[in-house]
Structures are given as structure tokens and as C-alpha cells.
Amino acid sequence: MVAIPATLSPSEVPGWDREVDVLVAGQGVAGTCAALEAHRAGADVLIVERASGGGGASALSSGIFYLGGGTAVQQAAGYNDTAEELAKFLLASCDPLDANAAIAFANDCKDHFDWLETQGVPFERSYFGGKAVWLDDTTCLMWTGNEKAWPYREAARPAPRGHKVAGVGENAGAAGMKPLLEKCEAEGIAAIYDSAVVALVQDADGRVVGVKVRQVGGELYIRARRGVIIACGSHNMSEDLIKENLPLLSETSEPLGIPSNDGAGVKLGLSAGAHAVALDGVIPTASIYPPGQLIKGIVVNRNGERFVSEDVYHGRLGNFVMEQPGQTAYLIVDSEIFAYPENPLAKHTLIDGYETVEEMEAGLDLPTGSLVETMRAYNESAHRGVDPRFHKHVDWIKPLDQGPYAAFDISFDKSHYLFITLGGIKTDAMGRALDLKSNAIPGLYVVGASAAHIPRTGKAYASGLSLGPGSYFGRRAGAHAAGANWR
Numbered sequence: 060m061v062a063i064p065a066t067l068s069p070s071e072v073p074g075w076d077r078e079v080d081v082l083v084a085g086q087g088v089a090g091t092c093a094a095l096e097a098h099r100a101g102a103d104v105l106i107v108e109r110a111s112g113g114g115g116a117s118a119l120s121s122g123i124f125y126l127g128g129g130t131a132v133q134q135a136a137g138y139n140d141t142a143e144e145l146a147k148f149l150l151a152s153c154d155p156l157d158a159n160a161a162i163a164f165a166n167d168c169k170d171h172f173d174w175l176e177t178q179g180v181p182f183e184r185s186y187f188g189g190k191a192v193w194l195d196d197t198t199c200l201m202w203t204g205n206e207k208a209w210p211y212r213e214a215a216r217p218a219p220r221g222h223k224v225a226g227v228g229e230n231a232g233a234a235g236m237k238p239l240l241e242k243c244e245a246e247g248i249a250a251i252y253d254s255a256v257v258a259l260v261q262d263a264d265g266r267v268v269g270v271k272v273r274q275v276g277g278e279l280y281i282r283a284r285r286g287v288i289i290a291c292g293s294h295n296m297s298e299d300l301i302k303e304n305l306p307l308l309s310e311t312s313e314p315l316g317i318p319s320n321d322g323a324g325v326k327l328g329l330s331a332g333a334h335a336v337a338l339d340g341v342i343p344t345a346s347i348y349p350p351g352q353l354i355k356g357i358v359v360n361r362n363g364e365r366f367v368s369e370d371v372y373h374g375r376l377g378n379f380v381m382e383q384p385g386q387t388a389y390l391i392v393d394s395e396i397f398a399y400p401e402n403p404l405a406k407h408t409l410i411d412g413y414e415t416v417e418e419m420e421a422g423l424d425l426p427t428g429s430l431v432e433t434m435r436a437y438n439e440s441a442h443r444g445v446d447p448r449f450h451k452h453v454d455w456i457k458p459l460d461q462g463p464y465a466a467f468d469i470s471f472d473k474s475h476y477l478f479i480t481l482g483g484i485k486t487d488a489m490g491r492a493l494d495l496k497s498n499a500i501p502g503l504y505v506v507g508a509s510a511a512h513i514p515r516t517g518k519a520y521a522s523g524l525s526l527g528p529g530s531y532f533g534r535r536a537g538a539h540a541a542g543a544n545w546r
């Protein structure tokens with residue numbers, strides 16, 4: 060059972076300790092952008108943050124924002140992306156609940172990139188054309204999704220859209236959050252830390268009019284005249300939400316994030332009557348690349364069958380591995396492309412080397428003839444540069460016929476799959492929380508990873524689809540709550 064906090068009625072509030080126009084719960088990227096827009100639209104804003112400082116998982120992230128439509132970085136790298144192509148890609152790959160919200164994001168994306176830069180978020184004019192999960196340098200533009208994978212490459216003209224802030228490594232995101240947090244401070248936006256929003260106050264008409272805040276040694280009641288914006292991050296660390304929605308996650312899979320991403324945002328939304336969707340969306344990742352040459356191998360299940368194109372985004376591949384019989388999967392390579400997977404977090408182990416495919420099939424205890432047939436069929440078409448079964452891109456196709464061969468165990472319960480949850484409260488393009496029948500709950504907005512915005516499943520995800528739309532819809536919610544029109 061998922062524990063949902065009870066809402067309070069205004070008559071249960073012992074007295075308002077403070078009154079503001081817009082209250083923002085959580086100061087990750089979505090909350091920060093919401094607060095900046097609301098403040099600039101003239102609202103009296105208060106940020107309530109549970110941790111001792113702002114940043115959230117956004118500051119811990121790899122700092123990749125999924126943006127496109129012809130940003131300055133894309134142009135500098137020679138890519139002529141357009142809002143239409145970006146929208147086509149998002150609609151085809153993400154199947155978003157609210158197509159209009161996704162189209163609005165695509166249409167505004169180039170301007171949103173400019174806005175982020177104006178706030179001081181650093182993006183180099185540089186490009187990395189290879190396959191990587193994160194980069195150990197400040198290079199910006201990367202391919203981070205399924206743009207070149209089938210069938211999406213046919214739905215929209217592929218373009219690199221991962222815009223990484225100019226930080227280094229797996230946690231480069233701090234370089235993006237620092238200037239945003241500094242802007243809040245410089246503009247005098249009030250914030251209280253070590254303060255968790257634990258309940259919403261809702262009047263008899265269903266309007267959210269304030270919150271209850273817990274601090275060490277006491278409680279505060281804060282009235283929000285125009286709106287409460289929930290930006291509390293994901294439910295990665297919520298044991299009850301994970302157990303109920305993601306039973307396929309294994310003992311060895313581990314949530315990525317911060318302790319306070321415990322589903323408070325989703326639960327607060329639910330408490331006020333909002334509807335949650337896609338809570339079973341997850342990005343389990345234990346990338347087989349780098350090095351990119353391993354993508355030229357094949358991935359098979361315990362029946363010796365391929366089940367996904369190996370060139371897809373690592374979170375898509377991870378989702379398919381999670382769903383295989385026994386959650387078992389092997390990466391098969393020949394001597395020409397042999398290399399150890401470099402991702403230190405994934406812990407893929409080399410099972411063994413084999414002189415022949417028959418020996419490998421027996422060594423992996425696969426059904427007799429299964430792997431032999433899979434590799435025969437794969438090699439036969441690979442010689443022609445095609446993959447009729449899963450449509451792997453020609454760049455990653457080569458016959459696997461240069462023995463000896465090797466198999467790596469990439470099974471869901473053997474390798475180390477780190478996961479990030481998707482889904483959350485259903486919202487509209489203004490970030491307004493919606494109930495089951497898509498009616499807006501007055502006074503309540505939910506943004507960032509507490510909301511279900513564009514991607515619904517990890518099969519459709521691209522790195523950056525949290526920070527990119529999260530920052531954008533955060534801004535829209537801030538403006539709307541403050542009563543301003545979205546330009």
C-alpha cells in the first residue's frame with residue numbers, strides 16, 4: 060500500500076505563519092526555473108526545500124538537457140534541426156500523453172536554450188559524434204537517444220539533441236544548477252531550507268491554498284494566494300511506489316538519485332485528487348557502450364534469440380533486458396570487435412571465450428541450435444549490410460564470423476542496473492495538476508520529475524528528457540501561477 064498524506068482543510072490550520080503568492084516546493088531544476096519565472100512575473104515567491112541547499116538530483120545529474128529545433132550549438136555543429144523535426148521525433152518515440160505539450164516544448168525549444176544560456180548555464184559550441192553515456196570533458200552536443208535507431212530515424216530527421224552543460228563527468232549537472240541557484244539568490248527570491256512540505260491545504264472547492272511544512276523542531280503553515288508548485292523530484296527512492304509499480308526491478312538494480320526523491324511530489328499530488336500516470340516508467344541502465352564497437356555485437360536471451368536492436372539508447376536496451384525470460388541476456392562478440400565494456404558501474408562480466416558458435420551455445424546452456432541459427436541469420440544479412448529483423452543501423456552492422464567468440468553476461472540480476480523512474484502526476488502544458496478526467500486542480504502545479512511530462516517509458520527515453528522539459532515546464536508553471544501569459 061502506498062502511503063498518501065492527508066490534506067488539511069483551512070479550518071484545520073492553526074494559523075498562517077506566512078503568506079506568499081506562489082510557493083515552490085523543491086529547488087531542483089524544475090523548481091528553480093518555476094521560481095525565477097513566477098518572481099519575474101511580479102509574484103511574491105517562496106521556495107521551500109527539504110535539503111540544506113538547492114540543487115536536488117539535477118545537480119547530481121550528468122547535466123544533459125534534451126533540446127533542439129536549431130539551437131545555437133546545433134547550428135555551430137552543422138545540424139539544421141527544426142522544431143517540426145523535434146516534434147515529430149518526440150511524438151513518434153515518446154507517444155506523449157499530451158501531444159500539444161510536447162509540440163509546445165518543440166516550438167519553444169530554441170528560445171528555451173537561449174533562456175538557459177542567459178541565466179548563465181554554460182554550453183560550449185562543441186560536438187561529440189560517438190556513443191557515450193557521459194563525457195569526461197566539457198563537450199556539449201551529443202547523440203543521447205534513439206534518433207538514429209529504427210523506426211525513429213524514419214519518423215524524423217535524426218539530429219543530436221543532448222546539450223551537456225560545460226561540466227565534467229557523470230555529475231556534470233552541478234555546473235548547470237550553480238548559475239540557476241545564484242540567479243534565485245541574486246534576485247532576492249526567498250527560500251527556506253531543511254523544510255519539507257508534508258501536506259497540502261485544500262479548501263471546500265478543491266483549491267489548494269497552502270501547505271504544511273515540517274522543520275526540525277516545529278511546523279509551519281504557509282498560505283499560497285495564487286498557487287503551489289510541487290517540484291519535489293522523482294519517486295526513485297520511494298520503496299512503496301517502486302514495489303507497487305515496478306516489480307521487475309531486481310535485487311541488484313539500484314536507484315540513482317538523492318534520498319529526498321522519495322515520491323513526496325507524486326504523493327502530495329495524489330492527496331489533492333490529482334491523477335498519476337506512467338509510474339511504471341523506468342530507465343534501467345547498464346550500458347554496453349562505450350566502446351562503441353560492442354554495439355556491433357548481438358544481444359541474445361536465454362532462448363538464444365535477439366530481442367532488440369543493439370544500437371538503441373542504453374535505457375531502451377535495459378528495459379528489454381528486464382522483460383526477457385529470467386531477465387537473462389548475453390552480449391556476443393567476435394574477435395574482431397572484442398573489447399571489455401568500459402562502463403565501470405555496469406559490472407558486465409566476461410563469461411568465457413569460445414572457438415566456435417556451437418561451443419558458445421553449449422557453454423551458455425542455450426537450446427540446441429538456437430544461437431547457431433540466430434548467428435547464421437544475422438551474419439547472412441549482415442554481409443548485405445542489413446538487419447531485417449531489428450533494423451540495426453548500417454553503421455553498427457558487421458558479420459560476426461571472426462572466431463574465437465566471447466560472451467558477456469548482461470543479465471538484469473547479474474549486472475548492475477542503475478535506474479531512474481519516470482511518470483508522475485498528470486499535468487497540462489502549464490504544469491497544472493490534472494485529475495483522472497483531466498480537470499485542473501485549482502491552485503496546484505506539478506513539474507519536473509514529480510510530473511509525467513513527455514517521456515512515459517524508458518524504451519522511449521533519451522538522456523536529457525528530464526532536465527530539458529523539466530526546466531521548460533517549470534518555467535511555464537511559474538509564469539502561469541503568477542498570472543502571466545506565456546510568450
Ligand SMILES: Cc1cc2nc3c(=O)[nH]c(=O)nc-3n(C[C@H](O)[C@H](O)[C@H](O)COP(=O)(O)OP(=O)(O)OC[C@H]3O[C@@H](n4cnc5c(N)ncnc54)[C@H](O)[C@@H]3O)c2cc1C
Nearest residue numbers: 085087088089115116117121123256292507508523525526
Ligand atoms: C546520476 C544521475 C544522472 C542523471 N543525468 C541526467 C541527465 O544528464 N539529463 C537528464 O535530463 N536527467 C538526468 N538525470 C535525471 C534528472 O537528474 C532528474 O530527473 C531531474 O534532475 C529532476 O529534476 P527536478 O527538479 O524535478 O527534481 P530534483 O532535481 O530532484 O529536485 C527536487 C528537489 O525537491 C526537494 N524535495 C523533495 N521532497 C520535498 C518536500 N517534501 N518538500 C520540499 N522539498 C522537497 C529535494 O530535496 C530536491 O532538492 C540523472 C539523474 C541522476 C541521479
